[in-house]
Structure formats: C-alpha cells, structure tokens
Amino acid sequence: MSSDQDQLKETDTEARFEFKKEEKSAFEAEKGLTEETIRVISEDKDEPEWMLERRLRALRQFQEMPMPTDWPGQPDLSEVEIDEIVPYIRPDIDTRGGVDDWEDLPDEIQDTFDKLGIPEAEKNALSGVGAQYESEIVYQNMQERWEEKGVIFCDMDRAVQEHEEKVKEYFMTKAVPPSDNKFAALHGAIWSGGSFVYIPEDTTVNMPVQAYFRMNSDGMGQFEHTLIIAEENSEVHYIEGCSAPKYSEFNLHSGGVEVFVGEGAHVQYSTVQNWSKNTYNLNTKRAIAEKDATMEWVSGSMGSKATMLYPSTILKGPGATDNHITIAMAGEGQDIDTGAKVYHNAPNTKSTIESKSIAKDGGRTNYRGLVHISDGAEDSSTSVECDALMFDNESTSDTMPYMEIEESKVDVAHEATVGKIGDEDVFYLQSRGLDDDDAKQMIVAGFIEPITEELPIEYAVELNRLIELEMEGSLG
Amino acid sequence: MATLELKNLHAEVAEEGGETILRGVDLEVSSGEIHALMGPNGSGKSTTAKIIAGHPAYEVTEGEVLIHLGADEFGEDFDIPEEKRTWDLLDLEPNERAALGVFLAFQYPAEIEGVTMVNFLRTALNAKLEEREELFEDEDEEAEAEAEATNEDAAGYESSPMEGPADEGEVGVAEFQELLAEKMEQLDMDERFAQRYLNAGFSGGEKKQNEVLQAAILEPSVAVLDEIDSGLDIDRLQDVSRGINALRDETGTGILQITHYQRILDYVEPDHVHIMLDGQVVKSGGPELAEQLEDEGYDWIREEAFEAA
Structure with missing residues (x-):
C-alpha cells in the first residue's frame, strides 16, 4: 500500500x-x-x-x-x-x-x-x-x-x-x-x-x-x-x-x-x-x-x-428499512444501557433489531428499545430480538422493549432470552482440550457472531480481541 | 500403548449431603481394546464417564483414576520420560486430561451457537497439542514457554475470527481442512458440516456422529463413549460403529463403550463386558455376557451380587 x-x-x-x-x-x-x-x-x-x-x-x-x-x-x-x-x-x-x-x-x-x-x-x-x-x-x-x-x-x-x-x-x-x-x-x-x-x-x-x-x-x-x-x-x-x-x-x-x-x-x-x-x-x-x-x-x-x-432511525419514506445490530458488554462496576429506537412513519416500512449483551463480574446490561408505528404506517413490520448472556449470579441483565403501535395492519414480533453461560457448555469444550478461559471466550465469540459477521474482518478481529482482553481482565 | 485405570473409585454429587453414586469402581481399559460397560439406569455408568473426564459436578471421595502411557504413546518423536508415564487424572483439569489422551463422547453434547465446527475442532486440536507440550516439558522449558506465550497473546488474531488465528497452533488451517475432510468422509458426513455451528440444530444422530468425528480428529488414547448408540437409526448406527472401529484399528484407541443395548455391540464387538450395579462393577466377562443380558435382564446378576455380598 x-x-x-x-x-x-x-x-x-x-x-x-x-x-x-x-x-x-x-x-x-x-x-x-x-x-x-x-x-x-x-x-x-x-x-x-x-x-x-x-x-x-x-x-x-x-x-x-x-x-x-x-x-x-x-x-x-x-x-x-x-x-x-x-x-x-x-x-x-x-x-x-x-x-x-x-x-x-x-x-x-x-x-x-x-x-x-x-x-x-x-x-x-x-x-x-x-x-x-x-x-x-x-x-x-x-x-x-x-x-x-x-x-x-x-x-x-x-x-x-x-x-x-x-x-x-x-x-x-x-x-x-x-x-x-x-x-x-x-x-x-x-x-x-x-x-x-x-x-x-x-x-x-x-x-x-x-x-x-x-x-x-x-x-x-x-x-x-x-x-x-x-x-x-x-x-x-x-x-x-x-x-x-x-x-x-x-x-x-x-x-x-x-x-x-x-x-x-x-x-x-x-x-x-x-x-x-x-x-x-x-x-x-x-x-x-x-x-x-x-x-x-x-x-x-x-x-x-x-x-x-440508543441509535434511532426515523423511517420517513414508504418502503424504508432499518436494521439494528447491537452488542454490549458490562463487567465489574459497569452499567451499559443500550438499545434502539425506530419510528415507522410511512407505510411498508420495515425494521429488525437484534441485540446481544454480556454481563460479568457484577456488571449490568440493559436493553432499552422503542418501536413506534404511527397511524397510517400500514403494512409495516418490526422484529425485535434481545439475547443476554450472564457469566455469574452477581451480574444483571434487563430488557425493556417498548412498543407503541398506532396502526393495526402491521406485523410485530418480539423475542427475548436471558441466560447464564452454561457450565455444561464450558465442560464440553474443556473436555476437548480448551482451558476454562478459552472455552468461555469461544462461547462468547459464538454468541456475538451475528455482529462480527456484519463487520469488515479487521473490525471483527478487533472486537473479538477487545472481548478477549476484557475477559482476561487485562484492560483497565 | 496406554491404559486407563480406575481403582476403587468412590464418588458423590459435589454438594452438601450429596448422594453417593460410585462405591468402589475398578476398571482397566488399554489401547486397542473395546470394553462395554452395561447396567441398569442409575447404576453409575454415566457418572463414571463424567468423572473420568473431570466433570465438576462430582466429588471423588476415595480411589484413583490413573492413566499409564507408554514411552511412544504420542508418537516416536515425542519421548515420554519414565517419571511422566503415569498420571493421576483427579489432579488435573478436564483440558489437561484431554491432552493426556482422554476423550469423552457425551450422551447429550452441548450446542454452541456461532462457533463453526472447523474453527472449534482446529482450536481444540491445537489446544490439546499445546497443553501436552506444557505437561511434558521440564521446568526450565516451562518458564521459557510462558514468556513466549505472553508474546503470542499480544499479537492477537491475525486472520478471520471465523477460522481462528491462522498462524497460531501446530496444525495450520489448510492442513487441518484436509484432515477434517478425510475424517468426515470416513464417517459419511456431508462436508457442509464443517461450516455449521457446533451441534446447533443437529439431529440426535448428527450429534452422535459428530462426537465420533471429534474423537477421530483428536486421536485419544482412551475414549469413553456414553450411550453413543442412543437415538441412532440403523444407517447412522453403522456409520458411527464404523467410526469407532476405525478409531480402534487406526489410532489404537482403547474404547469404553457405555450402552444399554446389545445392538451396537453387533457392530462394535467388545473384547470385555462389565456390568455395573449400584455404583460398582459387579461382573466382568467376554462378549457372551452382553448376549446373556439381552436375553435375561439384570435380575440374575443382582441376585449373584447379593449372594456374594
């Protein structure tokens, strides 16, 4: 170059x-x-x-x-x-x-x-x-x-x-x-x-x-x-x-x-x-x-x-589309309150929100989102999916997906999961030769894979690297 | 040549007032042998398997789990010194046990989303090889290796996170893909499996096939197969059986096969059959013992064991 x-x-x-x-x-x-x-x-x-x-x-x-x-x-x-x-x-x-x-x-x-x-x-x-x-x-x-x-x-x-x-x-x-x-x-x-x-x-x-x-x-x-x-x-x-x-x-x-x-x-x-x-x-x-x-x-x-x-999108024109993919990670003493906002202000507008969060060592993540579908925004659709992964019982994860739907002819889907990193999953990977840390890192990397997939490779690598460092506790 | 040896193994569930499950298990499985471990539900078969692999849910209260390794168990270039030929697995982490050649095929393998088979398997293989080096190097080398590892860490990933780090580990991406393709072919698995997420959305049969594939890649000295035959249709049972036999014949892996049914034993013929009851191996014999069980159930063994006590 x-x-x-x-x-x-x-x-x-x-x-x-x-x-x-x-x-x-x-x-x-x-x-x-x-x-x-x-x-x-x-x-x-x-x-x-x-x-x-x-x-x-x-x-x-x-x-x-x-x-x-x-x-x-x-x-x-x-x-x-x-x-x-x-x-x-x-x-x-x-x-x-x-x-x-x-x-x-x-x-x-x-x-x-x-x-x-x-x-x-x-x-x-x-x-x-x-x-x-x-x-x-x-x-x-x-x-x-x-x-x-x-x-x-x-x-x-x-x-x-x-x-x-x-x-x-x-x-x-x-x-x-x-x-x-x-x-x-x-x-x-x-x-x-x-x-x-x-x-x-x-x-x-x-x-x-x-x-x-x-x-x-x-x-x-x-x-x-x-x-x-x-x-x-x-x-x-x-x-x-x-x-x-x-x-x-x-x-x-x-x-x-x-x-x-x-x-x-x-x-x-x-x-x-x-x-x-x-x-x-x-x-x-x-x-x-x-x-x-x-x-x-x-x-x-x-x-x-x-x-x-909460990055937001106003879908102002008909047929407009919004996609949100967010990932948040909170460790000790951190409160990460993130989400998305979408305003469907025209017919045939579409939004999808996919949120992933990881909480460890007493950290807190919260998904806070708003989908607003205005009266007249007919044939619009929205799909919201939030998944939270917790490392331990000290950490917290909340989900606050607000929906304001003024139009009846719409398609609305919402799904949320909150789970703790599975001991059985970790053991499975360990039994194949990965140590405890690597096993957890692999599970987290897989959890956020839908995000890293969207990024150019250098950024995906960097994100994985940051998460790795975070999990090793080597970043301040 | 390697031998896995369970000596008077007692274990309970690792919690206060945890139930006692194993009450003195003795077993020996050596390279190239196929053992079947049979017994009614709740007799302690799966617990035995998990304890061998190091599952944290159980606490061993008495006894030993040893692995004895021959000087050339890990190849002619890897000389194992006299004093490092026997290891007490109970002192070791699950990944260290894997590095010493222990493998457990899970009855219910975990599903890991977002991690491709190819990435997982290569990472596991390299982790195993690296851990093995660490376990066998002497102390001076250890300090050096640690310094080196720190440098490697700082370098970070340099290739796709999908594939894992390209220049890290003994087995490179290209070499590994070749190995994987070969092993998948042996098991009659579709090559697209390599890019699927580990067990995610796999059918019961696909998961079992995948367990055998992992064993084929990791080439263990001793493999414990926990109900590998459950939930398999006849075609897949044959694929899986072929994989297990190949493991024994080509890699020399010793097999400890936990099963309820004679069916798989028609394809994977055991050299030895052991019967477990109430946390102990109460009877051992040849393949005819399994046939007898199929015909007569466990009652006669229960009576025999009761009389002996």
Missing part, C-alpha cells in the same frame, strides 16, 4: 500544516462551561457566526434542561460533573490540520493504534482512516478517486469551513436538534471534531470509510460530531472505532451522529467502542431514511462506566 501512502502525502492537509505550524502550544479551554468558553472555542476554530449562534443556543438549552433521572432503571449520572470537564484539548503535536503519515504521529499514539491493529487495517486496503487524538483529527487519509466522484470525507471542523452550506442545512437541524435531550444540547454547545461524509447521487463507496476516535487525558470530554449525507441511490459503509486506555479521573463522552439516507440510498454505520471504565458515554445518534432507503446500525459497546446509547 506504499503507493497509496505516497499519494496521500500530497493531498489534503499540507497547507494547513504549514499555516498552523507556528502555534506550538496546545490550546486548553478553562474548566467550567460558560458562554465565554463557547465563544473562545468557536473563535479558536474560526467558525462562522451561525455556528457560534447554534452553540450558544444549545448551551442555553443545556442549562435549562434538568439532568435526566426519571427513566426506569437508568444508569446513575449523579457523578457527571460537567463543569469539571475541559471540553477541548488539542493533541500534543505542532499541527492543527493533522498529519498524513503514521511516522509523524507521537510514539505513544502509534503504539496504541498498533495494538488495536489500525495500521493492519490500513495495509489491508481499507479506504480511509481519520484518527482522532483527543479532540483533533491527526491523521486523515482518503483516496483521490473518491474526490473525483464528489465524495467528501473530512473532519467536521473543516467541513464547517469548506462545505458550509451543507453543514448549515443539516447540522443539528433535522435529525438531532439540541433540544432532544440534555446531552444533545451539551454536545451542540461544545462539539469538536468528528467526521463529515457526503456521498453524491448514484455513487457507491465500495470500501468502508472509517474513522477512529479516542480520548487521552484526564478530565477531558469528547464531543465529536458525525454527519453523513447519502444522496439518492448512493451507498456507503461508515465505520467508527473508539477506544481509550485507563484514566484516573472521570470522563464524559457525548458524541452526536446524524445520518441522512436519501431515496433508495443505503447507509451502514458501524461502530466498535471501547471507552475507559470511568467514562460516561452518553450519545445521541439518529438517522432519517427516505423512500426505499436502508439504514443499518451495527454497534459494539465495550468499556465505559455507564453508557446510554
């Missing part, structure tokens, strides 16, 4: 690299969230006035909304102290726009990415990697031929500058307005980084577009925003991986994802997340699917202290 790498060096961020080079010291916002902080962030990014206005409006909404506490069985958020978070920290490198070569990344970052197999993914011809170190994109890579087709894949901050009209139209206006929930409002105020993906009509991006996010210092939040616009009859698979090592202080991650799936278009959004065990992972992700469009969410939620994540 060296020829690609050479190509990449010439594209993209060279100019910005030069321009920002003199700014050596990293900018660090002061602790505490005030209008002043927002203005400083926006000014530092050199944002247009409208974006500052949106941030300030979101901040006001955030300040007015109470902390959500009234969901049955929701994770405890009382320790989320937003004022303690320094929301915006630049990477400790002397560029703003990023680097084009792995060699230019600090060793420590290279190491972490190496361990997680990113360079391998690169070698194996995946199309583009945007690696976010702290709040900034430090590595951007995109193939030229996409640019020729009009495909845009860049970091969100740059999109605000270079694709202003599109961003202005779609950014937190239609799918995820700041008023959606307190953390969406927070996100709207202090978002930073993330990816912007634009696929023109009739265009298929046949290699997955991928980005990689992580947090890397105490007391910092991560609020990346991903905006994907797939025009009519286009097709794209976007993959986002998140991973973070262990920290001593708490962290908050509150990302936002908005996906617009045009008529007949097909978008798959896959994510493997592995937040450190002190992170509160509170995200808002939503897609709007037009006529005959297909939206697919594939999520692997690992790590974090508490996660609340």
